[in-house]
Amino acid sequence: MQTDIAIKVSLGGMRRVFEAVDDCLHVEHYSVADPNVSLAKLTRENGNRAITTSLGSGVGTFVVAARDSELRLEQKGRVLFQGLMVEDSLTFVEGPDPIAVELQSDACLYVLTFLREPFRGPCSVVGGRFNIRDVRLRDLIGEICESSPARRGELTKDFSRLAFEHYRSLPRVHPLSAWRLSRVRRYAESRLDRRMSLEELADVAGFSRAHFAATFKAATSMSAHEFLLRMRIQAAARLLIGTDLALVEIALQTGFQNQPHFTTVFKRITAVTPRKWRKSRRSAVMAQSREQMADGVVVIEHLPGQPEGFLPHALH
Structure with a gap:
């Protein structure tokens, strides 16, 4: 696995793409030969409070959950997603404005940002965002991370193409607000x-x-x-x-x-x-x-009082 930077910090600080970091936040930046693409992996382990970080900016960003992750996504003060992003699910957000993500629990996310137009083919995005779930995309993002920088550039195009093809096959239903x-x-x-x-x-x-x-x-x-x-x-x-x-x-x-x-x-x-x-x-x-x-660090050991998520339907 070839990465540009692997960071594990003890307390809050400032780090390039991911602006706010936490004692439990681990960030890996991957080298990609294509200057249009930025790829990073964000992992949080043993978290004890909600933290907020910025995912930077580009014309389009894919956020892929490698495991169940409770989070809140915002762009320009508008809530795009709030709740449990389940393993193998993917969210796409379009637009140049930075995306703020508040992590409510342990998390593992891949963040794939296109600095210019993402490869999509003839596909319009309703509302500039969509959510899908596909294990093939999860496997492909893993392959991208394990590949060489040159190979990553090609695979990111495959990833974007597959994601938008999946999106086009979805029923045209607007998401619950x-x-x-x-x-x-x-x-x-x-x-x-x-x-x-x-x-x-x-x-x-x-x-x-x-x-x-x-x-x-x-x-x-x-x-x-x-x-x-x-x-x-x-x-x-x-x-x-x-x-x-x-x-x-x-x-x-x-x-x-x-x-x-x-x-x-x-x-x-x-x-x-x-x-x-x-x-x-x-x-x-x-x-x-x-x-x-x-290390002389004092940690208050407690868990968030209220989980951020939705709890629909009866358990049968």
């Missing part, structure tokens, strides 16, 4: 410990069940049911690392029917059981705390 998503999120966050129907949340958004389901998927690149599952797992993860609650209590507090059901879903999404995840993450946090104390 940011303010409606925010309304649904606030409503659902206060009811995370119980079942919620799609009809109930559609009513909160002011749409019919069918229209809400379609616009929600257009906005988040997944079904409402899948999004809710992942949001429940995110909430459970906070309780696993931030409390000593028993697994059965965490399961019930996050809306699962019972502990076995919770364990099954948690393992499907994270590849490990809740018990193993709790043990490994706590060990990592303790090791990080000891290292920072040795």
